[in-house]
Amino acid sequence: MFPIVYQRQLSASVFEMGVTAPAIARKARAGQFLMLRVDEHGERIPLTFSDWSAEEGWVRFIFMRVGKTTHQLSHLVAGDSLVDVVGPLGVATHVEGLGRVAVMGGGVGAAVAYPVARAMAEAGAEVTVILGARNRELLILEDEFRALPIKELIVMTDDGSAGEKGLVTAPLKRLCEAGEIDSSMAIGPAIMMKFCAATTKEFDVPITVSLNPIMVDGTGMCGACRVSVGGETKFGCVDGPDFDGHAVDFEQLMSRQRVYSDIEREADADFSKECSCHL
Amino acid sequence: MSPVEDAAAEKPRHRPSRAPRTPMPERDARERAMTFDEVGLGYTEEMAVAEANRCIQCKNPTCIEGCPVNIDIKSFIAGIIEGDYTRAIAVLKERNALPAVCGRVCPQEEQCEASCVLARKGEPVAIGRLERWLGDFDLSCDLEHRCAPVVGEPSGRRVAVVGSGPAGLACAGELRRFGHAVTVFESLHAPGGVLTYGIPEFRLPKAIVQAEIEMLEVMGVELVTDVVVGATYTLDDLLGEEGFDAVFVGNGAGLPMFLGVPGENLNGVYSANEFLTRVNLMKAYEFPTYDTPVARGRKVAVVGGGNVAMDAARTAKRLGAEEVFLVYRRSEDEMPARREEVHHAREEGIEFKMLCSPAEIVGRDGFVTGMVATRMELTEPDASGRRAPVCVLDSDFTIECDTVIIALGTRANPLLSQTTPDLEVSSRGYIVTDEDGATNKPGVFAGGDIVTGSATVILAMGAGKKAAQAIDRWLDATKRS
Ligand SMILES: Cc1cc2nc3c(=O)[nH]c(=O)nc-3n(C[C@H](O)[C@H](O)[C@H](O)COP(=O)(O)OP(=O)(O)OC[C@H]3O[C@@H](n4cnc5c(N)ncnc54)[C@H](O)[C@@H]3O)c2cc1C
Ligand SMILES: Cc1cc2nc3c(=O)[nH]c(=O)nc-3n(C[C@H](O)[C@H](O)[C@H](O)COP(=O)(O)OP(=O)(O)OC[C@H]3O[C@@H](n4cnc5c(N)ncnc54)[C@H](O)[C@@H]3O)c2cc1C
Ligand code: SF4
Ligand code: FES
Numbered sequence: 001m002f003p004i005v006y007q008r009q010l011s012a013s014v015f016e017m018g019v020t021a022p023a024i025a026r027k028a029r030a031g032q033f034l035m036l037r038v039d040e041h042g043e044r045i046p047l048t049f050s051d052w053s054a055e056e057g058w059v060r061f062i063f064m065r066v067g068k069t070t071h072q073l074s075h076l077v078a079g080d081s082l083v084d085v086v087g088p089l090g091v092a093t094h095v096e097g098l099g100r101v102a103v104m105g106g107g108v109g110a111a112v113a114y115p116v117a118r119a120m121a122e123a124g125a126e127v128t129v130i131l132g133a134r135n136r137e138l139l140i141l142e143d144e145f146r147a148l149p150i151k152e153l154i155v156m157t158d159d160g161s162a163g164e165k166g167l168v169t170a171p172l173k174r175l176c177e178a179g180e181i182d183s184s185m186a187i188g189p190a191i192m193m194k195f196c197a198a199t200t201k202e203f204d205v206p207i208t209v210s211l212n213p214i215m216v217d218g219t220g221m222c223g224a225c226r227v228s229v230g231g232e233t234k235f236g237c238v239d240g241p242d243f244d245g246h247a248v249d250f251e252q253l254m255s256r257q258r259v260y261s262d263i264e265r266e267a268d269a270d271f272s273k274e275c276s277c278h279l
Numbered sequence: 280m281s282p283v284e285d286a287a288a289e290k291p292r293h294r295p296s297r298a299p300r301t302p303m304p305e306r307d308a309r310e311r312a313m314t315f316d317e318v319g320l321g322y323t324e325e326m327a328v329a330e331a332n333r334c335i336q337c338k339n340p341t342c343i344e345g346c347p348v349n350i351d352i353k354s355f356i357a358g359i360i361e362g363d364y365t366r367a368i369a370v371l372k373e374r375n376a377l378p379a380v381c382g383r384v385c386p387q388e389e390q391c392e393a394s395c396v397l398a399r400k401g402e403p404v405a406i407g408r409l410e411r412w413l414g415d416f417d418l419s420c421d422l423e424h425r426c427a428p429v430v431g432e433p434s435g436r437r438v439a440v441v442g443s444g445p446a447g448l449a450c451a452g453e454l455r456r457f458g459h460a461v462t463v464f465e466s467l468h469a470p471g472g473v474l475t476y477g478i479p480e481f482r483l484p485k486a487i488v489q490a491e492i493e494m495l496e497v498m499g500v501e502l503v504t505d506v507v508v509g510a511t512y513t514l515d516d517l518l519g520e521e522g523f524d525a526v527f528v529g530n531g532a533g534l535p536m537f538l539g540v541p542g543e544n545l546n547g548v549y550s551a552n553e554f555l556t557r558v559n560l561m562k563a564y565e566f567p568t569y570d571t572p573v574a575r576g577r578k579v580a581v582v583g584g585g586n587v588a589m590d591a592a593r594t595a596k597r598l599g600a601e602e603v604f605l606v607y608r609r610s611e612d613e614m615p616a617r618r619e620e621v622h623h624a625r626e627e628g629i630e631f632k633m634l635c636s637p638a639e640i641v642g643r644d645g646f647v648t649g650m651v652a653t654r655m656e657l658t659e660p661d662a663s664g665r666r667a668p669v670c671v672l673d674s675d676f677t678i679e680c681d682t683v684i685i686a687l688g689t690r691a692n693p694l695l696s697q698t699t700p701d702l703e704v705s706s707r708g709y710i711v712t713d714e715d716g717a718t719n720k721p722g723v724f725a726g727g728d729i730v731t732g733s734a735t736v737i738l739a740m741g742a743g744k745k746a747a748q749a750i751d752r753w754l755d756a757t758k759r760s
Contacts, residue, residue: 024511037468041562042570044561044571086468086506089507217466219507221534222550222552223552223553224553227544233537255644255645256544256546259574259646
């Protein structure tokens with residue numbers, strides 16, 4: 001059992017949670033993830049570390065409520081427990097020797113971008129963070145990013161309710177055009193990463209993307225997480241989650257993410273009917 | 280003279296029965312294709328005694344040589360004949376810690392039963408079924424009345440076991456007999472390895488695996504799930520900070536292989552590992568009671584000819600598929616699956632498409648709609664007697680299907696070896712050991728599929744047990760120095 005020691009709501013559908021997991025906390029690195037199960041009937045789902053403390057023995061993650069498991073998770077508070085937490089999984093994000101780098105976090109991807117930007121800054125990179133959200137309510141971690149030793153934070157919202165109005169690709173394009181970045185990283189919905197990759201491609205600026213294919217075990221034994229990168233099949237959980245954004249087949253990734261959409265929606269609808277929160 | 284022979288000498292001479300081999304009752308094929316309940320129902324006591332009495336108690340029991348771990352088959356059968364089941368179980372467990380499992384999944388027809396003298400007349404003693412019956416008899420007793428190996432005096436030494444498959448479990452049990460403290464680390468949330476996530480319920484009920492594992496816990500084996508060695512701890516952490524004196528690595532060969540044909544990443548294409556894990560480990564057949572989904576195909580094509588392919592095909596049928604095709608590039612004679620499984624699969628209505636090789640998987644809107652296959656023919660046997668499959672020109676045809684399951688075997692998972700650069704592995708990633716399971720790294724031993732490549736439960740268990748003995752010797756030697 002992994003006791004929950006911390007929980008807070010960041011927006012209507014985004015939550016942060018911390019659990020006691022000392023062995024995992026000692027090994028966690030930016031860009032890596034864990035797999036958890038809420039209860040004995042639960043699905044194994046992957047979530048990226050948003051923060052951790054080796055000294056205090058906890059890891060945190062930020063999740064968006066999108067289906068049954070994340071819905072159940074959103075009802076748990078400090079004092080409850082998770083039956084399983086495994087990690088750290090995946091290859092840590094490459095943060096050394098990056099020079100001038102732009103980090104784009106879209107939606108809940110900001111949660112993953114946070115430790116990545118921090119690690120890059122700590123490794124000496126000059127980091128520009130571009131956060132994107134649909135509106136002010138969905139924008140998360142703005143204050144935390146402002147507290148990091150980064151060059152600049154640019155906020156974009158679809159409706160202009162915070163920062164500039166528009167998509168993250170607009171400032172990214174400006175930075176590329178001005179020759180102000182040497183490399184970049186995008187973390188968020190597949191469609192956002194796809195457009196960031198297209199934008200940087202034009203200027204030959206390298207881009208790393210953090211992919212989120214469906215996973216089962218997260219340790220390389222099932223192949224559910226396979227993605228096409230440069231025409232080769234890779235396993236997202238052990239070869240990734242970070243890949244060269246210019247080589248990823250995003251269409252396939254998006255198609256594979258939808259494989260269970262219909263039945264998952266039913267499961268969550270059934271759960272929501274029984275659930276007293278009526279979400 | 281062994282004590283058994285001694286005792287037998289005083290008793291009236293055993294007169295073997297000449298009855299034909301006792302059949303084991305099975306669930307009806309039509310009924311069972313709808314449920315995950317176990318197919319084989321096991322012997323009753325009467326049947327077991329009748330079958331045991333067919334054994335002629337040979338002077339030179341050749342069956343024992345046929346068993347990869349040399350179980351004293353003659354003696355355990357003598358125990359059944361004499362009604363001394365406790366002794367029979369003790370004899371069995373002396374060599375095999377998981378008889379209820381092996382009695383179900385071992386390829387006895389190639390091992391002990393093939394070497395039984397009665398096999399010459401085509402009807403060997405049903406050693407596997409007797410083993411299963413004894414194993415089940417033991418499991419049906421209360422925990423305190425079950426036959427447990429005697430745990431040794433505490434040695435003060437600690438051994439870590441990586442992986443809770445048959446190799447790791449057998450190693451852990453044996454190490455307890457020497458009195459060493461044992462902690463088993465398992466990366467998944469449930470122990471058992473392939474016994475839990477791979478072999479389906481209808482062939483090996485999970486309650487049996489669970490009960491065998493409980494026995495090990497009673498013996499003092501500590502089991503820690505959710506630990507990926509190589510990630511949560513490295514091997515060096517275990518030998519360093521975590522304070523273990525030795526490590527046994529039994530992490531299996533869990534990395535699935537794919538075909539490398541176009542369309543392989545379409546939705547509806549699974550590795551057998553993914554398909555079976557979703558169903559067995561995550562209980563997707565009980566979705567939405569359990570949260571993990573699996574595609575319930577109407578027309579399913581399974582690629583491969585081994586036990587894994589049979590398990591996947593029969594599982595797909597039980598999930599409600601109207602048609603399940605087994606696509607294999609050689610002929611039925613060459614299929615590596617156990618005869619019994621092939622026979623069961625046929626009975627359950629799996630359609631065999633032999634001498635076909637997948638060329639492409641085709642789909643619409645990202646989902647599978649069919650598989651293009653090429654017809655094959657076999658060459659004349661070469662010097663080694665093997666017949667190679669070759670393509671028949673312009674013979675492509677399409678099998679309409681909405682699910683494809685690829686059961687082409689597995690390779691070594693590099694997760695652990697990558698973080699242990701000084702551990703010697705072969706060009707294919709398998710850990711290199713000597714005969715006793717010692718690796719090139721002091722204090723690190725290995726066995727099971729991670730050393731041999733995909734093999735069998737009993738070979739993995741044998742390797743685990745042998746390595747435990749080598750670990751014991753190694754601990755002894757390092758204590759003195
Ligand atoms: C490496 C990785 C890191 C991730 N990090 C985060 C994170 O930090 N924060 C966050 O909010 N989300 C993250 N995700 C996505 C998160 O895992 C899914 O949102 C979650 O599994 C949804 O589960 P559900 O039962 O609530 O929703 P469901 O109703 O089951 O599914 C909703 C959608 O989520 C995706 N999904 C479902 N099951 C899985 C699964 N087992 N593995 C991966 N995706 C799945 C599918 O696209 C599905 O259509 C990450 C995914 C990956 C692969
Ligand atoms: C579907 C299927 C059907 C089969 N049918 C038969 C049969 O009928 N008869 C037969 O004799 N054999 C059969 N086999 C083969 C047999 O199951 C294997 O040979 C045997 O299980 C190998 O045992 P093992 O202990 O080496 O590995 P495994 O059983 O694979 O166990 C390895 C364990 O280690 C864990 N692990 C992996 N990496 C790590 C890590 N880094 N840290 C911690 N834990 C880790 C895994 O999760 C797993 O639990 C079958 C195999 C499959 C897949
Ligand atoms: S070879 Fe057959 S008949 Fe002889 S002892 Fe073994 S099981 Fe009995
Ligand atoms: S999630 Fe199973 S191999 Fe990656």
